Amino acid sequence: xxxxxxxxxxxHDFLNARRSKLVWGVVAIYVAFLLLVFYAGSxxxxxxVTQALYTQVALTTLLLPLVAxxxxxxxxAGERESNTVRFLMSQPLSRGAVVTGKLLSRSVLLVxxxxxxxxxxxxxxxxxxxxxxxxxxxxxxxxxxxxxGAYVSVSVAISAASATRSRxxxxxxxxxxxxxxxxxxxxxxxxxxxxxxxEDLLGGDYHQYFYEALRSLSPANxxxxxxxxxxxxxxxxxxxxxxxxxxxxxxxVAVLVAWIxxxxxxxxxxFRRAELG
Amino acid sequence: xxxxxxxxxxxxxxxxxxxDGLDLEVERGEVYGFLGPNGAGKSTTxxxxxxxxxxxxxxxxxxxxxxxxxGRSVRARMGVLPEGFEPYERLTxxxxxxxxxxxxxxxxxxxxxxxxVGLEREAWDRRAGGYSKGMAQRLALGCALVGDPDLLVLDxxxxxxxxxxxAEMRELIRTEAERGTxxxxxxxxxxxxxxxxxxxxxxxxxxxxxxxxxDELRAGTATRAPLRLDLAGVPDGLVAAVRDLPEVLSAExxxxxxxxxxADPAVKVDVIQAVADRTDVEDVVAETPSLESxxxxxxxxxxxGDPDGPVAAATDATAAxxxxxxxx
Numbered sequence: 001x002x003x004x005x006x007x008x009x010x011x012h013d014f015l016n017a018r019r020s021k022l023v024w025g026v027v028a029i030y031v032a033f034l035l036l037v038f039y040a041g042s043x044x045x046x047x048x049v050t051q052a053l054y055t056q057v058a059l060t061t062l063l064l065p066l067v068a069x070x071x072x073x074x075x076x077a078g079e080r081e082s083n084t085v086r087f088l089m090s091q092p093l094s095r096g097a098v099v100t101g102k103l104l105s106r107s108v109l110l111v112x113x114x115x116x117x118x119x120x121x122x123x124x125x126x127x128x129x130x131x132x133x134x135x136x137x138x139x140x141x142x143x144x145x146x147x148x149g150a151y152v153s154v155s156v157a158i159s160a161a162s163a164t165r166s167r168x169x170x171x172x173x174x175x176x177x178x179x180x181x182x183x184x185x186x187x188x189x190x191x192x193x194x195x196x197x198x199e200d201l202l203g204g205d206y207h208q209y210f211y212e213a214l215r216s217l218s219p220a221n222x223x224x225x226x227x228x229x230x231x232x233x234x235x236x237x238x239x240x241x242x243x244x245x246x247x248x249x250x251x252x253v254a255v256l257v258a259w260i261x262x263x264x265x266x267x268x269x270x271f272r273r274a275e276l277g
Numbered sequence: 278x279x280x281x282x283x284x285x286x287x288x289x290x291x292x293x294x295x296x297d298g299l300d301l302e303v304e305r306g307e308v309y310g311f312l313g314p315n316g317a318g319k320s321t322t323x324x325x326x327x328x329x330x331x332x333x334x335x336x337x338x339x340x341x342x343x344x345x346x347x348g349r350s351v352r353a354r355m356g357v358l359p360e361g362f363e364p365y366e367r368l369t370x371x372x373x374x375x376x377x378x379x380x381x382x383x384x385x386x387x388x389x390x391x392x393x394v395g396l397e398r399e400a401w402d403r404r405a406g407g408y409s410k411g412m413a414q415r416l417a418l419g420c421a422l423v424g425d426p427d428l429l430v431l432d433x434x435x436x437x438x439x440x441x442x443x444a445e446m447r448e449l450i451r452t453e454a455e456r457g458t459x460x461x462x463x464x465x466x467x468x469x470x471x472x473x474x475x476x477x478x479x480x481x482x483x484x485x486x487x488x489x490x491x492d493e494l495r496a497g498t499a500t501r502a503p504l505r506l507d508l509a510g511v512p513d514g515l516v517a518a519v520r521d522l523p524e525v526l527s528a529e530x531x532x533x534x535x536x537x538x539x540a541d542p543a544v545k546v547d548v549i550q551a552v553a554d555r556t557d558v559e560d561v562v563a564e565t566p567s568l569e570s571x572x573x574x575x576x577x578x579x580x581x582g583d584p585d586g587p588v589a590a591a592t593d594a595t596a597a598x599x600x601x602x603x604x605x
Contacts, residue, residue, distance in 0.1 A: 009380075
């Protein structure tokens with residue numbers, strides 16, 4: 001695979017995608033919510049960035065993956081659906097360069113969108129909060145980049161493995177729903193189901209950390225847990241002390257990085273095998 | 278070294294053999310018309326050449342390189358007008374050409390190329406999503422010409438074009454051929470192939486049923502001249518008697534019509550004589566052997582001769598040409 005080809009694909013895909021009103025519409029929704037949270041926080045008696053970021057993290061965990069899915073699910077499958085893939089693959093480039101280029105362009109698109117959102121947020125905070133807490137905001141931005149990267153990577157990979165638009169959206173939304181919505185809420189979650197099967201049905205007994213580790217395999221939860229780094233010692237939320245290493249922030253970041261790298265590799269393999277008939 | 282060569286190329290989809298042991302040879306510098314009805318396997322063959330599909334068996338080489346070994350360098354040496362080309366909606370015409378040029382690793386003069394394929398200047402910097410079908414096909418051809426490839430592969434180049442657009446597309450193909458480019462193009466329309474091809478291969482059910490220059494194919498059809506007689510009645514033994522005549526290849530009766538094929542046009546009169554001795558002949562229709570009737574025969578899959586077959590199919594081909602119908 002040639003890096004130059006991947007960059008060429010990325011540049012043209014970015015050009016095509018950034019001219020899409022749909023993509024910017026979805027991004028605008030996220031920006032609006034993010035600003036709303038900071039604005040609501042600024043109305044408190046003692047506006048506190050850390051407190052507002054805590055709400056921001058919850059909102060971001062639920063909403064931003066959906067933005068990433070919307071901006072990335074058509075990356076490859078859209079080309080197959082609209083037949084532009086025949087033009088693209090008639091050129092002398094490898095399938096790997098196509099998937100890599102798509103991943104690159106959609107990631108850049110969302111990084112730009114997230115940067116705009118955070119910048120707007122910083123502006124609002126600077127104007128309405130007593131202290132900016134730049135370090136916390138920067139950490140939030142950095143960790144959120146990983147979250148975005150994970151969901152873009154999975155969406156592009158699913159897109160690369162899908163022959164049609166409907167399969168791509170079904171797969172990507174399904175992944176979002178299971179890995180995000182169905183992992184976040186205590187008993188009503190995939191982990192709740194696993195616990196029910198292991199303990200209530202099979203009579204097993206497992207440590208709380210075992211379930212926490214399972215839960216942290218989801219990118220949404222890994223992100224949520226990784227943000228402890230922002231809130232540690234700030235008196236916000238209830239974070240258990242003295243966690244084992246596999247539940248520490250570093251492990252969470254590693255999980256997120258794995259969610260960026262592995263799907264991308266699988267996406268390349270899937271598209272290499274695809275029959276473009 | 279041939280421009281394109283396939284050896285027992287086969288592609289199976291489930292129970293269907295879309296391409297069945299195809300041996301194709303396209304010489305350098307020629308315009309090769311790959312003719313066949315929709316579903317004959319033309320696109321599957323081209324998809325294998327482009328590396329979109331893997332062959333089930335057999336081999337294909339383009340300019341001496343095996344397409345499954347090194348599809349990238351194969352595609353680097355050919356320009357492709359893909360079947361049912363759709364442009365990127367939000368990229369301009371010029372951006373399409375520069376996209377193709379960058380991937381090919383060449384510098385391309387986009388205005389010169391777009392001019393060469395007759396895309397009007399005001400469309401160059403407009404988003405291609407708003408192009409008409411004819412403009413999109415021109416753009417596709419312009420992109421295919423990037424880097425002056427040795428071989429042009431055009432999959433149904435006139436698909437979706439109106440008659441005027443089809444004529445212009447033929448003219449463009451001819452112009453490229455005169456520059457020494459090998460052109461391999463597929464079509465389900467005989468007039469299109471007749472107009473530009475040096476050599477023709479007719480594909481039916483995944484197999485080549487005839488190949489040769491247009492003259493060779495015409496000469497081949499002359500050895501199967503069709504003759505139709507409308508009869509007042511059909512006495513017993515008539516068909517057998519006609520079949521026994523020398524040089525008669527086939528004879529069949531249906532609804533009071535005798536349909537025969539003779540190997541030598543001169544014996545038509547003997548057939549008419551023999552039939553007139555046994556019954557009243559109401560009408561004699563001696564069809565001129567043509568590529569059209571031959572194409573129709575292969576594409577209908579009936580070599581025995583159905584009275585309406587050749588005529589109906591020829592009309593279909595003409596009608597399809599007139600309304601610009603193509604694969605969708």
